[in-house]
Each structure stands twice: as structure tokens, then as C-alpha cells.
Amino acid sequence: MAIRELHSSPLLSGLRKALRWQHAPEEAQGDVSAKSGGNQYTWAAWADDVMSFALGLRRIEVIFPLDPEDQAGRCLDAVLAHQHMALWRIDVHSQQSEDFPLSSTFGAGGKPVQFLRVAFVGPGPLLDLPSGEASLTEHLRRDCPGWRRHWGKGLWGSTQERWGEPSQFLKVAARWDPSGKFKPKSQPSWLD
Numbered sequence: 001m002a003i004r005e006l007h008s009s010p011l012l013s014g015l016r017k018a019l020r021w022q023h024a025p026e027e028a029q030g031d032v033s034a035k036s037g038g039n040q041y042t043w044a045a046w047a048d049d050v051m052s053f054a055l056g057l058r059r060i061e062v063i064f065p066l067d068p069e070d071q072a073g074r075c076l077d078a079v080l081a082h083q084h085m086a087l088w089r090i091d092v093h094s095q096q097s098e099d100f101p102l103s104s105t106f107g108a109g110g111k112p113v114q115f116l117r118v119a120f121v122g123p124g125p126l127l128d129l130p131s132g133e134a135s136l137t138e139h140l141r142r143d144c145p146g147w148r149r150h151w152g153k154g155l156w157g158s159t160q161e162r163w164g165e166p167s168q169f170l171k172v173a174a175r176w177d178p179s180g181k182f183k184p185k186s187q188p189s190w191l192d
Contacts, residue, residue: 057087058127061119061150062140063104066094072116075144079118082136085127086120093117104148119150 052059064075076092083090095115097107107113127133140147174180 052121056124057121058124059119059121060085060127060133060136061117062136062147063115063117063150064144064147066114066116071145075140075147076116076118078139078143079136081139082132083120085122085132085136087122088120090118090120092119104150117150 051057062075062079064072066072079090093116095105095117097103097113097115098105100106105113105115105117122132
């Protein structure tokens with residue numbers, strides 16, 4: 001309960017703002033580009049990550065295109081049907097596609113795409129239940145074609161789907177590593 005209050009209590013909003021608390025509701029409002037300090041990893045964010053690790057919390061983020069609208073609605077419904085996994089609030093924001101080939105918000109075909117990003121934090125043991133991560137993944141596969149997970153957050157064993165354009169990434173990698181010495185041990189099988 002104390003963690004929930006630290007993250008969400010209106011009484012502590014001044015403290016969160018002073019500390020630049022990474023996941024504060026105040027940070028999630030308005031235009032991200034108006035954020036004063038850019039993307040800085042603060043000591044408060046470090047403390048947040050340590051507490052999340054110590055408490056066995058996992059961050060989950062599901063990303064899907066906002067077009068077509070009815071499909072996006074089904075995707076959002078799939079995530080909200082699993083809101084029992086969220087320890088506190090569910091963060092929802094939109095983002096225009098990025099131009100990085102391995103970005104989880106890469107717009108295929110070079111045409112800008114608007115994505116919806118839905119994120120939450122949940123207790124690991126709850127996510128491991130049949131009604132947790134496995135159920136969410138099954139629901140998304142069935143009702144939300146084109147969904148993606150954030151590559152750095154949760155749903156680790158739930159997906160092998162491709163995102164971005166691996167062929168473009170491999171061209172860049174070949175340019176910078178022509179002998180092919182660098183190959184991450186955990187490289188996804190579909191990237192070979």
C-alpha cells in the first residue's frame with residue numbers, strides 16, 4: 001500500500017515532482033517533449049527499479065496501431081480485460097511511429113503510424129498464473145493482430161513475433177561489424 005501511495009497520492013505530488021519520480025502521474029500528463037530534463041535516469045528512478053526488483057514486480061507494455069479504430073478498440077479491451085494484473089494505475093498514451101528499424105514503434109513502409117502504448121506494473125506471481133500473462137497473450141493474439149510488446153518490458157516468454165525491420169538492422173550491423181564477430185547470446189531465433 002505504501003508503494004501505491006508513493007506512486008499515486010495527490011499529497012505526495014510535490015515530492016514526486018521534486019524527485020522527478022519516473023512513473024509519477026505528473027510525468028505522464030501533457031506532451032512528452034515538454035518534459036524539462038529529457039530522458040534522464042535519476043536516482044529516484046533507480047530506487048523505483050530496485051524496489052520493483054525487491055518486490056518481484058514486472059513492467060508490462062503492450063503496443064498496437066490506433067488504425068483501424070475498431071481493431072484498436074479490441075486491443076484495448078483485451079488489455080483491460082486483464083486489469084486485475086495491474087498493481088496500480090494503467091498508463092495509456094499514444095506515440096507516432098519512430099524511424100528506428102528495431103524500435104517497437106517502427107512504422108513499416110516508411111509511412112507514419114500512430115501507436116497506443118498501454119503499460120502497467122504487476123506482481124510476478126500473479127502474472128505467472130494461467131489468468132495472467134499467458135491469458136493476456138492469448139487474448140491479444142486472437143483479437144489484436146499487429147500487437148507488439150515493448151522489447152524491454154515483460155511478456156518475455158509470450159512472443160516471438162517480429163517487430164521493426166530486422167533486415168535493415170542487419171545491414172547496419174554488417175556495415176559496423178563486417179566480420180560478424182558480434183552476435184548477442186540472447187539474439188531471437190527469427191533474426192538469424
